[in-house]
Amino acid sequence: MVDRNKVEMSRVPILVILGATGSGKSRLAIELARRFTGEIISADSMQVYKSLDIITAKVTPAERQMAPHHMLDVVDPLNNFSVIDFRDMSLPIIDKLLARRKLPIVVGGTNYYIESLLWEILIDYPKDPPVQADSSAPIENRRSDGRYNVRDIRQNDDDDSDDDDGAAPVKKLKFDARLCDESNEVLHRRLMEVDPAMARKLHPNNRRKVIRSLEVFHQFGKTHSELLEAQRAAGGCGLGGPLRYPNTIILWLRCNNKVLGKRLDNRVDGMLEAGLVQELLDFHRRYNEHRIKTNTSPDYTKGIFQSIGFKEFHAYLTLPEEERASEKGKKLLQQGVDYLKLVTKRYAKRQEQWVMNRLIRRSDRQVPPVYSLDCTDVTKWDCCVLEPAAAIVSAILRGEKPEQRPLNENIENQKITDSSTNIYNYCEVCNRIFIEEDQWQAHLKGAKHMRMLKKKKKEAENTQKSKKMTNL
Structure with a gap:
């Protein structure tokens, strides 16, 4: 078992390399791994599958020989593999590397995989039984950090342990799978009955999230909104809990x-x-x-x-x-x-937007420093990418502040809303529901709403006139 107290005393950081598909993430990861005695953890939801090397754009066998790689080819592609599987296999690898003072380099294009490693996720959703991983792969299936996690506490039906706050054990409820056959309106009304706070944040047509919130309530015996509030109280936000590894740095490769x-x-x-x-x-x-x-x-x-x-x-x-x-x-x-x-x-565009919206512009979330590197001109790779990246890592290893300033330092136009903070607005005139506040305000000022408002007003006036004529 890894002693996290000793791990956290180490200056060795968690290094994360982000960037759009084709930006050169793997190249930089290998170069930094060779320079700083690091090992690479692939955070790619498709590269975990064996074979299919071309379509998933895996590093070549020759490149794998240049630096140790983890989380490649660990499961048969005929099996499904979830983000929870990825997290539970990857965290022990990171902890062991830190304990050996080896630099863990997390690289990949699946952003929610990376999120699962960097932040404590206090709410895990129901999942299928664990996949059968390749027994020859250098991974472990079990966590050893003992961190607070709702799924860990309520993993088994016969678990009588108390919650982290000392409250009485919560009885789990059986989720009625037949609910999934109901209409969107019925599902949303059901959620409104058990968790009105969450129901008011979800559009009735957002069927997947409505069902997920119902599953959370039946799995944990607590409402989804209560668990999200506990997550925020633990130092997180609606997107997740606090940082799992405070000593983390992110290198973001950007290209014209x-x-x-x-x-x-x-x-x-x-x-x-x-x-x-x-x-x-x-x-x-x-x-x-x-x-x-x-x-x-x-x-x-x-x-x-x-x-x-x-x-x-x-x-x-x-x-x-x-x-x-x-x-x-x-x-x-x-x-x-x-x-x-x-x-x-x-997809490359979405990857860029994800970094901006969930990392750079967040003021309500614990986000590691994000350093931008320009990879537009590959002929200038060393001076624009490799050497600046190496200088940042070297400074962190020495316990110093890098000369280059993080991109998310004093950022303007911050984003502090997400699906957990939205409240829906219902337009009685148009009989429509809006979740995002900017969409709601735009609707109120829109020509369609104004026409409907004018039409309703005219209908009301005509109705009033009819009543007066009837009374004469």
Whole structure:
């Protein structure tokens, strides 16, 4: 078991490398790992799956030899793998590295995976049984830090232990799965009955989050809003609890959008040349053989099928083999290529927005210092990326403040609202519900609302006139 007190006395930080797809995160991680005797933890929701190296853009075998890598190829792609699985496997690796004074370098494009490592998440949602990981992979399935976690406290039905605050044990309730067949309106009314505070923050059409809040209530015996409030009281916010590792630094690779767009197009072309389509076809064949053998229906909504590259080629991959060489097959293949380039650029844009909204602009959240590095010109990689990054890490290891200022220091236009702080507004005139305050204010000033208001007013006046005529 790792002694966290000793770990936290160490100057060795947690280093996180963020950046859009194609920004060079893996390259920088390897270079810094070699320079500072570090080891890399891949935080990519698709690279945890074995094989499928091209579509998930894994580092090459040669690159893996340059620095130790963790959380690559740890589970069969026919299994599902959750963020909770990732967190529970990765945290012991980080703790052991810190105990050995090795630099943990967390790198990857799945931002919510990274969040699960950096912040204490005091509310874990119901999940499937643990996946069967590759026994040969250097990972552990159990946490050893003993940190407060609602799921840890209420993990078993027969757990009679008290809550962290000394309150009496809460009886867990059985969730009625038949609720999932109900309409959005019925589900929202049910949530309003058990947790009105949370119901007022969720639009009735946000079915997934409404069901999740109902599941939380039935799993923990406490309302979702109560647990979120406890999370904020513990030093967190609506997005999560306090920082798990206070000595954390984030390096954010940024690139000019036009340059990045061309780089991503070239990346997709390189994947195709490396055998992307055949890799996808081979996996589909294996998946269908397994599905027929186990007598299960096809499900393309979970696991590896959510990776960028599967959905885009789905129509082509499901064609009969003899049709793939036809004009129809060629057309579907080209559509898949074009769509893959498009969604890859969209994903890169979302990654940038995520960093801005959940890290840079937050004033209500414990956020590590975020240092920006310009990776636009690869010919200037050393002077614009590698050396500035190395200088930041070196200063932290010496217990000094880096010369470069964090991007999130004295940031303007801060964002302090999220789904846990929203309250919905109901427009009786238009019979519509709005969650975001800016959307509500825009609606009140909008032409459609004004027309409906004028129409309702005229109808009311006509009704009043009719009543007067009746009374005469």
